[in-house]
Amino acid sequence: MKRLATTLCLIAATLLSSPSYARDVTLTTQLKNYGGDGAYLAIYLTNADGQYQKTLWVAGKKSKYYKHLSGWARGSGQRKSEYDGLSGASVTEGKTLTVTLDLPDTYIDAGFQLRVDTAVEDMRDNRNDVVVPLTSEGVGKSNAGRGYVKAFTYSF
Amino acid sequence: MLRQLHSLSGLVATLFVVLLTISGAVLSLNPLIERSQANIAGTASISVAELAGKLATRYPGAEQIQRRPSGSIIVYFTDGDQTGADLINPVTGETIGAYSNSPIMVWIKNLHRSYLLGTPGRVVAGVAAFFMLLLTFSGAVMLVNRLGGWRHICRPIQGPFKQRLHTEAGRAAVLGLILSASTGLYMSTMTFELIPDYSSTEPDFPTHVSGGAPASIDTLSTLKSIPLTEFRELVYPYPDDPMGVYSITTDQGSGFVDQSTGELLSYQAYGNPQKLYEFIYMLHTGEGLWWLGLLLGLSALAVPLMAWTGIQIWWKRKQSATTINYNSAARLADTVILVGSESNSTWGFAKTLHDALHSLGFQVHTASMNQIGKPYPQAKRMFILTATYGDGDAPASANHFLARLSKITKTPDVPVAVLGFGDRQFPAFCQFAKEVEAALITKGWPQLLPLETIHRQSPQEFARWGSVVGSVLDKELTLLHTPVHPPCTTLTLVERVDYGAEVQAPTAVLRFEAAPSHRGWLSRCLKRARLPHFDAGDLVGILPPDSSVPRFYSLASASKSGMLEICVRHHPDGLCSGFLHGLSVGDTIEAFIKLNPSFRPASGKGPVILIGAGTGIGPLVGFIRNNKAHRPMHLYWGGRSPQSDFLYETELKRYLEDKRLTKLNPVFSRISQGAYVQNKIIEDDKILGQLIEEGAQFLICGGRNMASSVAVALDKVIAPLGIDVATLKAQGRYREDVY
Numbered sequence: 001m002k003r004l005a006t007t008l009c010l011i012a013a014t015l016l017s018s019p020s021y022a023r024d025v026t027l028t029t030q031l032k033n034y035g036g037d038g039a040y041l042a043i044y045l046t047n048a049d050g051q052y053q054k055t056l057w058v059a060g061k062k063s064k065y066y067k068h069l070s071g072w073a074r075g076s077g078q079r080k081s082e083y084d085g086l087s088g089a090s091v092t093e094g095k096t097l098t099v100t101l102d103l104p105d106t107y108i109d110a111g112f113q114l115r116v117d118t119a120v121e122d123m124r125d126n127r128n129d130v131v132v133p134l135t136s137e138g139v140g141k142s143n144a145g146r147g148y149v150k151a152f153t154y155s156f
Numbered sequence: 157m158l159r160q161l162h163s164l165s166g167l168v169a170t171l172f173v174v175l176l177t178i179s180g181a182v183l184s185l186n187p188l189i190e191r192s193q194a195n196i197a198g199t200a201s202i203s204v205a206e207l208a209g210k211l212a213t214r215y216p217g218a219e220q221i222q223r224r225p226s227g228s229i230i231v232y233f234t235d236g237d238q239t240g241a242d243l244i245n246p247v248t249g250e251t252i253g254a255y256s257n258s259p260i261m262v263w264i265k266n267l268h269r270s271y272l273l274g275t276p277g278r279v280v281a282g283v284a285a286f287f288m289l290l291l292t293f294s295g296a297v298m299l300v301n302r303l304g305g306w307r308h309i310c311r312p313i314q315g316p317f318k319q320r321l322h323t324e325a326g327r328a329a330v331l332g333l334i335l336s337a338s339t340g341l342y343m344s345t346m347t348f349e350l351i352p353d354y355s356s357t358e359p360d361f362p363t364h365v366s367g368g369a370p371a372s373i374d375t376l377s378t379l380k381s382i383p384l385t386e387f388r389e390l391v392y393p394y395p396d397d398p399m400g401v402y403s404i405t406t407d408q409g410s411g412f413v414d415q416s417t418g419e420l421l422s423y424q425a426y427g428n429p430q431k432l433y434e435f436i437y438m439l440h441t442g443e444g445l446w447w448l449g450l451l452l453g454l455s456a457l458a459v460p461l462m463a464w465t466g467i468q469i470w471w472k473r474k475q476s477a478t479t480i481n482y483n484s485a486a487r488l489a490d491t492v493i494l495v496g497s498e499s500n501s502t503w504g505f506a507k508t509l510h511d512a513l514h515s516l517g518f519q520v521h522t523a524s525m526n527q528i529g530k531p532y533p534q535a536k537r538m539f540i541l542t543a544t545y546g547d548g549d550a551p552a553s554a555n556h557f558l559a560r561l562s563k564i565t566k567t568p569d570v571p572v573a574v575l576g577f578g579d580r581q582f583p584a585f586c587q588f589a590k591e592v593e594a595a596l597i598t599k600g601w602p603q604l605l606p607l608e609t610i611h612r613q614s615p616q617e618f619a620r621w622g623s624v625v626g627s628v629l630d631k632e633l634t635l636l637h638t639p640v641h642p643p644c645t646t647l648t649l650v651e652r653v654d655y656g657a658e659v660q661a662p663t664a665v666l667r668f669e670a671a672p673s674h675r676g677w678l679s680r681c682l683k684r685a686r687l688p689h690f691d692a693g694d695l696v697g698i699l700p701p702d703s704s705v706p707r708f709y710s711l712a713s714a715s716k717s718g719m720l721e722i723c724v725r726h727h728p729d730g731l732c733s734g735f736l737h738g739l740s741v742g743d744t745i746e747a748f749i750k751l752n753p754s755f756r757p758a759s760g761k762g763p764v765i766l767i768g769a770g771t772g773i774g775p776l777v778g779f780i781r782n783n784k785a786h787r788p789m790h791l792y793w794g795g796r797s798p799q800s801d802f803l804y805e806t807e808l809k810r811y812l813e814d815k816r817l818t819k820l821n822p823v824f825s826r827i828s829q830g831a832y833v834q835n836k837i838i839e840d841d842k843i844l845g846q847l848i849e850e851g852a853q854f855l856i857c858g859g860r861n862m863a864s865s866v867a868v869a870l871d872k873v874i875a876p877l878g879i880d881v882a883t884l885k886a887q888g889r890y891r892e893d894v895y
Contacts, residue, residue, distance in 0.1 A: 035257070035259045035262065036257065036262055037262070037266070049397070050394055050397055051399070062353075064353065064354070067358060070220075070391050070403070071394075073358070074361055074401075074403070077358075077360070077361050078358055122257055122262070123257060124220070124232045124239065124241050125220060125232070125391075126239060127219060127391075127394075128394075144237075146234060146237060146238070146239050147239055
């Protein structure tokens with residue numbers, strides 16, 4: 001019954017919001033050859049004050065290691081509902097993770113920031129490996145990370 | 157059955173298990189390396205707040221402080237656009253150096269848990285851990301059986317070199333291997349969620365923070381209350397974030413700390429599943445328990461050694477497997493041969509008996525002893541040939557015999573003869589054969605012949621038993637058993653010294669060298685005439701002309717001396733001793749080596765008491781000659797007359813002078829007031845008692861009668877010490893080479 005209600009709400013929300021504008025945003029994260037195992041990544045949105053808004057992607061399958069993505073873990077509370085359907089495998093060093101998702105226009109050019117937290121087994125955790133404002137100007141620009149991220153770009 | 161399981165799983169998993177253990181042994185060094193860099197003395201009185209305070213000025217961009225299980229402290233920080241990690245001295249707060257993982261160790265770790273093959277490799281590693289556990293357990297049970305039970309687990313292991321190496325290594329490593337394999341298997345099953353993963357419960361993120369100005373970190377009350385020894389990790393809030401909090405992790409749980417008030421805002425203790433996982437993880441990796449890590453690493457190194465020796469043992473056993481030709485069906489056979497064999501050599505004797513009876517026209521069925529209880533409707537007679545395993549246990553092919561025998565309700569009217577195979581050196585000589593005979597008698601089974609025993613696979617004793625069987629069958633039964641022996645080497649007699657003709661004990665010390673090879677100039681150039689490897693105390697098998705049955709003599713020299721030396725007495729009807737005594741310098745013989753590794757002075761510095769009579773002095777002289785370390789050696793030896801058969805007299809006196817021999821006690825029987833070696837032992841009771849207290853070991857070589865008289869005499873001498881020969885034997889301190 002509860003599930004049915006949720007589903008109905010979701011359908012209603014989708015129907016209602018469909019006229020509002022949303023775009024396909026592609027996030028490309030290339031990793032350095034940092035000399036370690038596959039990296040866990042969390043890509044998420046914060047407001048200008050750094051307060052968590054929304055999870056965009058979590059790379060890495062074992063939720064028991066999510067606490068090492070500490071900025072995201074604090075903001076999202078690691079609640080499964082926050083990243084349901086938005087997670088995948090960890091990313092090997094030197095490889096590139098490309099994610100495309102639907103993002104409402106309200107987040108663009110409105111002072112929101114894209115952030116990436118990274119963690120690798122037996123190596124340091126990087127809170128804020130990448131912090132970039134989500135703006136139309138920033139499209140296609142490559143941003144160097146502080147930790148395991150070599151280059152982070154977004155486009156829409 | 158157990159052995160098959162052990163060999164089969166060993167063959168299947170060797171490569172994977174060896175890779176696991178070698179990489180594991182390398183990884184086991186990690187905790188020690190980390191520990192050597194860590195400074196942990198005096199950290200119990202330092203709080204997290206104190207440490208963080210010391211770091212505050214040097215690391216304004218500190219983001220995270222971590223304490224590794226080894227006790228090393230690492231600070232992670234940002235400096236402008238750069239990130240870094242430094243190792244810290246927790247007492248002074250000073251930087252020791254930059255911290256980074258060795259890429260080689262990361263590579264080895266991946267090799268260890270996934271053979272560098274990702275998830276499929278992890279599955280294989282998990283399966284390999286399972287096989288390792290299976291091998292360890294089956295090996296341990298076999299070892300216990302072999303040594304005669306848990307009580308005797310520390311007994312010295314006897315047998316050929318490679319088997320001894322295999323079992324000694326296994327015995328030393330068994331506990332470490334069980335721990336490594338079982339914890340590894342546990343971690344693997346958890347990775348694949350075959351057992352439920354602990355879900356790490358996180359403390360709730362505080363909904364309300366004081367929001368006040370951040371206080372200096374060394375004043376925060378919660379952090380002041382946590383000593384470094386319990387500390388694991390501290391994550392700083394973002395700078396300039398009024399809602400930020402510290403998150404703290406200890407060995408008990410984790411929580412969040414207000415950056416202004418220092419209050420613990422929320423806290424969650426670890427659940428038991430997580431604590432269990434962490435404990436098992438520590439046992440497996442040795443992280444935080446470096447000495448255990450090292451012990452496990454050492455145990456793991458035994459595995460490549462056991463794999464190598466194990467494969468060789470398996471191959472040798474497989475090579476020596478016997479096939480029986482013309483094996484009649486059980487329902488047609490008039491003669492049944494049941495075999496109890498551990499290492500296949502008894503099957504060889506059974507085959508000889510089978511072939512001889514078959515050629516006389518009998519319908520013979522040969523099977524393992526575990527086949528007892530099967531119907532043999534035509535059977536007129538039954539032979540049971542059995543070895544004994546370990547301390548009187550059943551050999552592999554007879555392990556169910558006694559149980560199945562006891563279940564037989566109607567004893568068949570088939571007379572049976574039992575023949576036991578064994579080695580008199582062991583206290584339980586032919587023990588299982590005796591038990592089988594006793595069980596058959598209790599069952600009311602008719603007897604064809606009483607129990608007979610064969611010492612050390614002697615073909616001569618077997619032939620004698622054959623003629624007795626022949627007389628019962630009213631046939632001429634010739635059992636010519638030729639044990640499979642290694643290829644022969646041609647030896648040339650280079651020297652002989654004769655003794656004892658005057659006292660009717662003609663004895664010769666014969667020295668041989670390898671004859672030069674004649675197989676082409678190339679092999680002559682490449683491989684000069686070389687003796688096979690042997691040591692004093694090993695046996696040489698010599699084939700007299702026109703005989704395929706070798707005779708064995710104890711060796712008085714080691715191959716590294718370049719000489720093969722034996723001491724042979726001429727027996728009036730002896731085929732081989734006659735042949736050897738007829739040799740002149742320059743003549744050649746065909747010979748091969750049979751190792752006899754149990755008849756050696758044990759390693760160590762304890763005194764060695766050598767007892768022998770007649771030609772039994774051969775290997776004893778060899779031991780003395782090799783005694784370059786000058787450990788105490790006492791020789792008791794019996795001959796007939798000092799003028800005629802004092803073997804090695806000049807050599808022994810020289811060894812006395814250069815201290816290779818401590819005391820020489822020759823005894824002669826054919827002089828006035830003549831005596832035997834056992835008399836001298838009774839006389840020397842005080843000295844011998846003293847030597848036993850010092851941990852002396854006995855090595856006895858000579859005829860069977862001499863050996864048993866010596867054992868009786870020695871039992872009398874040492875009874876006051878509350879010890880007997882059987883105990884010494886069990887401890888590996890009393891070894892015989894008798895004939």
